[in-house]
Amino acid sequence: MKIGPELSKVLSKTYEPSALIEMIFQRYDLVMKTDDAGRPVLLFIGKKNAQGKINGERFARRLLTDEDGNIVKDHWDHKGKV
Numbered sequence: 001m002k003i004g005p006e007l008s009k010v011l012s013k014t015y016e017p018s019a020l021i022e023m024i025f026q027r028y029d030l031v032m033k034t035d036d037a038g039r040p041v042l043l044f045i046g047k048k049n050a051q052g053k054i055n056g057e058r059f060a061r062r063l064l065t066d067e068d069g070n071i072v073k074d075h076w077d078h079k080g081k082v
Helices: 005-011
Strands: 020-025 028-034 040-048 054-065 071-081
Touching: 005 020, 005 040, 028 054
Parallel strands: none
Antiparallel strands: 020 028, 028 040, 040 054, 054 071
16 A cells, blocks of 8 residues: 555645544544644554554654754655555
C-alpha cells in the first residue's frame, strides 16, 4: 500500500498536538499519532476489529527540520502489517 495524493492532503494538515486522532478515510479507518507541533508522525491504516485495533498497515513519518524549524525533508516509511 502506498500513500496517495488524497491521503497526503489529510496527513499534511496540523492537528491537536501530542494526540491520537481517529478518522475514516474513504473505506479505511485511520489512527494517527501527532507530535508536539500537531503533525502526524505515526499512521495506522486499515479496518478496525471488534477490540478497536487496526488490522492493516503501519507508516512512520521521517521529518528533518533546520535550525529555524522549517521542514527540509518529509517522507513516510512503510513499516509493515499490524
